[in-house]
Amino acid sequence: MKQLSGGQKTVVALALIFAIQRCDPAPFYLFDEIDAALDPQYRTAVGSILELK
Helix, strand or coil: CCCCCHHHHHHHHHHHHHHHHHHCCCCCCCCCCCCCCCCHHHHHHHHHHHHHC
């Protein structure tokens, strides 16, 4: 994890949150500026995932 960029760490954290959400869904999630550290390609990918939810 030390070698990952801030954006990559954000993607890993979001993947973990989405995996937990599939097993034990919460009524809602509140994300504040999750795209702040994301690179443009990651930003687009995360946006696509959130659109599908």
